[in-house]
Amino acid sequence: MNIKKILVFLFVLSVLGCKNEKSTTNDRLNVVTTTTMITDLVKNVGGDMIEVQGLMGAGVDPHLYKASAGDVTKLSRADIIFYNGLHLEGKLVEVFEKMGSATKTQVALGERLDKSTLIGSDYFASNYDPHVWFNIQYFKQFVDAVVEVLSTNDPKNRERYAANANAYLKQLDALESEIKGVIETLPKEKRILVTAHDAFNYFGKSYDFNVVGLQGLSTATEAGVKDVQRLSQFIIDNNVKAIFIESSVPRRTIEALEAAVKAKDHEVVIGGSLYSDALGDAGTEEGTYIGMFRYNVHTIVNSLK
Template sequence: MKKIIYILISVLMVSLSACKTDAKKAVNGKLNVVTTTTMITDLLQNIGGNTINVVGLMGSGVDPHLYKASEGDVAKLVNADVVFYGGLHLEGKLVEVFEKMERTGKKTIAVSDALNKKELIGSEYFASNYDPHIWFNVTFWKQITTYVTNELKKADPKNAAVYEQNSKKYLQELTKLDAEVREKINELPQDKRILVTAHDAFNYFGVSYNFNVVGLQGLSTATEAGVQDVQELSKFIIENKVKAIFVESSVPKRTIEALQASVTSKNHDVAIGGTLYSDALGDKGTVEGTYIGMFKYNVTTIVNALK
């Protein structure tokens, strides 16, 4: 992996040095924006609309923690006017690439910079010391929307009014989303709000909506769950009479299936309540392929399974 990153950085630096450091608009005059995760891609598409060209490096079901940059990513990054990424070490080794790019004059922006670090969830086990799954706090996502909007306005002042208008509309939709989510979650008694998933992607969700969230793996899927982890969590499920546990779209389901088998071996039944979207949105063109659609789908799946 280190060799791949070194090669990517080397090729990228040579390519960037051959280009002008000022903005290189596409033939159609639009700002070229490259994003990493599907959540950030969706956000830029909502704010930029038809005014920008958005190219996402990662697709549906792609785990950003384990993402390996390809040779094709070099061309995308070289041709970008602005690069938006999550930060907080969400994208693993890609952060090294973005930092190198920034030093060459290429504009790279970590959307997590919009947030007050004091409000983030810390972790002694994760490299950044912060939980990077910030999109599961709608209030955070609204702050990030405003931050990204301002960065687009700086990069492309002539279309500032368009970005501002689109942002205002999207912020209203996010406010409505939060209200709808809270209404749905209120169908679930507090003692049933225990969310067991493949890895710790839902901690911000838990804080926002009063859920006790337990992940089989850590904050990063790069950490493997061991036999002891499975045994301890199966004991927790039985003691708390948890009705259902959940698979994640970007994490192999074998970990949750192993947990279910462990619970069953102790003469207790626990269902797999469905698949949640954690580190990536659903397929493009589907409701779950948007941030708002994904959030509603997750909440409906969780509430219906735990009732």
């Protein structure tokens, strides 16, 4: 029996043995989240009325993430599970499917969005680009969904969830106004964003950037020599001054691209590291969704000017 089957087997046992067991002794909802962006959102809405356990930390790639035995236990004991969906957490899908009969609430936030507005993708079974948090309007819809689910499961705190959400939505409004002002300082002809993989398409669509990723939408696909050569020529043809690594993707792919461009006697620099599929370290500004977005925009604009 391979490791994957063992984990699934352990999961089933844990669900059967613990599905009515809570990890805390108080009356607070026990909530488990997957990505760091969703964890930050849920904490902002839930405050001290809920217990939140995030599976993924800073720098973790959700495309490749596999549940540990400890994760399986957390999931089995959760009252509510919030995750992105749209096949972002591809390696967790089987675990979620096995939980179908468990008496708990699973919420794939991305699946609640209007699919007709999403960007298509040939890389994911859902046929949609799952990196929807880079559209702040979508993230606001995530907030609304979290409020609805928490209020349904904990109606006595409904008003407090709504108040927290309203305060957070005002912060998101302020963020969007701020970053639009920063981006307006960058001429449109310089808005070419070259990164390790296509995590920024929703960002590009929202703020008029031409986004080009070396690895496509999923980090599960490795960039080949032809990809590097093709993109290096694109950089030269469009006189791109800076390219960007990502905190959750090995930097070697962008370093190879930088070397390929310089080998053709064109100067390009690595403009910095962007946060794409994960936030920064907990306790830092970049460890929050708002701080991450602000940092990314300033890094991109300052490097491409």
